[in-house]
Amino acid sequence: MSWLDIGALGDIPQRGARVVKTVHGCVAVFRTGDDRVFAMDDRCPHKGGPLSEGIVHGHAVTCPLHNWVFSLETGIAQGADSGTVATYPARVDAGRVLIDAARLRAGRAA
Numbered sequence: 849m850s851w852l853d854i855g856a857l858g859d860i861p862q863r864g865a866r867v868v869k870t871v872h873g874c875v876a877v878f879r880t881g882d883d884r885v886f887a888m889d890d891r892c893p894h895k896g897g898p899l900s901e902g903i904v905h906g907h908a909v910t911c912p913l914h915n916w917v918f919s920l921e922t923g924i925a926q927g928a929d930s931g932t933v934a935t936y937p938a939r940v941d942a943g944r945v946l947i948d949a950a951r952l953r954a955g956r957a958a
């Protein structure tokens with residue numbers, strides 16, 4: 849993997865997100881309450897809601913438009929809703945947030 853440093857963990861509020869613009873679109877990078885980070889496309893598969901503006905709870909995010917809930921780990925909608933958001937490998941190293949640049953460049957998601 850080729851890791852891209854997108855900033856300090858402290859720059860993302862707990863249970864918040866920041867948006868990274870890529871050639872393939874915007875990627876939302878989430879920080880959970882237990883200081884894990886997850887990256888996924890910032891576009892809800894339902895009607896395009898900005899997931900980065902959703903509510904983070906546990907390792908999931910609720911879309912701000914119609915409340916669909918997605919796993920941050922798999923990108924799969926939970927409950928009765930159906931749909932999947934593309935996810936990207938992300939991790940924290942020495943207080944820096946890293947996402948898999950190779951995956952972004954390729955335009956492929958996990």
Ligand code: FES
Nearest residue numbers: 892895897911914
């Ligand atoms: S746009 Fe996300 S739930 Fe409708």
